[in-house]
Amino acid sequence: MKRLGGATAVLMLTGTLIAGSAVAAEKIVISNWDGYMPADLLERFTAATGIEAELALHGTNEEIMGKVMASGGKGYDVIFVSSPFAEALNKLGLAATLDPAALPNMANFYPEAMELKHDPGNTFSVPYAWGTTGLCYRSDLVDGEPDSWSYLLTPPEALSGKITMLSTDRWLLAAGFLANGYSVNETDPAKIEQAKIDLIAAKRGLLAYDDTTFYSKLVSGEASLVQAWDGWCNYGIGENSDIKYVIPKEGTDLWVDAMVIPAASAHKAPAHQFINFVLDAENGLWVAENILYKVPNKAAMEALDPSLIETYPNLGMSPADLLKEEQLLDVGETQRAYARAVSEIMAAK
């Protein structure tokens, strides 16, 4: 869900080559986005279990996917990825089958979190956080509530040049799909083409594509309306209470970030112990309170300070509400067409 800027690219490319040899003998290696779990989590895990754990970072789903595919998953014991990528890892035979008996803390989950479409029963992945993608806007700079995806694609004159969109393929295309009433997992080439044409036309009204700092552009007033993940919109709301989050009337996607144990992991038992530790109510609560993302952990969400939900209304969305939206799923072969469409959108004038 998070994405680092361009700078890390060179490091990532060399990282891909090095990753294959980064096999630790004694400790487990976790790969996660920077700042996406409590800073002292690994320390407390080691204190509680005696198992050493090391954190590796990835900037994007695509990056960790590249690393895992290059090394066959060797060198990693738990990786955090968005659910379509977890599915892809499973289809490639790179994800281990999980042992539910070793994950008793799954009892903390909402029932919905055990039946997610990408992996009913959590057989190869365990949800970590979930949420929606929508419009995050300055209510003092936008007239009325921007309740449609068309605000991004064909903005009113006053908003032109003050809009940012996500550039990550699935979410960029989702805006085009949803505005046309299509599925967020669309596979029909004609519909992908239509979304591509609409998104190229939408470039004229954009300030920039932004996956990482869109909320600060809202705070500074450079942008008035941005396509955002709900948790990240909260960072803007935290700095300026005029910022609001809305799910457009056409609906949106449900995204799920999950934990996966690579099939090639040499430490599967401690890896299970780690996931179970994360599912502890206290750790789930930390994620919700500090990262302002919703977690599928019922025990944690029920312990959440109600004043937080008042400040950040989207934290209060119920699992039932979340599941009304269509979950992003792996689209298999169609991913090639997605990648091509997005390359052409980015390249077009």
Place this chain on the structure above:
Amino acid sequence: MRSRRLHALLLATPGLAWLVIFMIIPCLIVFFYSFFERGTYGGIDYVFTLGNFARALEPIYLTIFLDSARIAGIATVIALLLAYPAAYAITLAPPGRQSRYLLLVMLPFWSNYLIRTYAWIVLLNREGLINRGLGGLGVIDEPISLLYNEFAVIVGLIYNYLPFVILSIYASLQRLNPEIREASEDLGAPAWRTFLRVTLPLTLPGVAAGGVFMFVLSIGNFITPDLLGGGRVHMVGTLVYDQFLSARDWPFGAALSMTLIAIMLLLLFLQAVLVNRAQRDRGTAHA
């Protein structure tokens, strides 16, 4: 004679080994990848194809090559126009001061490239220092768009590479024997003619080296267009970056890189031919 050659070879070995391991071999791997198909999940399907090169030459991508060359070209010309007087001014300073001025030229390199680029975002954005300043002075009513366009990218490229250009021109100016200039003046040439007929031609190698350096670094840059162009200005560098890290289409990214490398080699080759010819001409003129 033979032992001297052996010594030279030994001395060059670490450098050559470095080049072969970290430059030639990776380039060959990229070259190899460019002839295969993208796998469903971003890996490589070992099915031979020339499709990646055909795709790289499609109008939509070809336009990006041309745009990149144009942006890099504009940045290079402006950088040379800024760098030459600056380098000249430094050579006119007393020798003791020159090294201090050169240190000032190098000073930006003490901070990180990314931080310097973000500083430009702070300066140029709609609510940034420049817009606020101009607005406060009443020069503009509405904020002007300085960021996320070609202008910002060109500014960023010039800012980041200008020191290299200054240094390379300075080096050639510094090597120039002042007596040659004095001779021209003694023979009655006004200062502008001395500059145009003597100084400038003799320092052209430095100008060419700085220019090529600037152009090559600019055309392949991806951080500046990504951050200052806001993803709306696409250059070859960002295109390649996206293929490897977002689209996970390594073969197409490889084909784009190879096309870029081929263009660069061609340019460097042309530059070498021109420099050679110029030197040969000068040689015959003196004879």
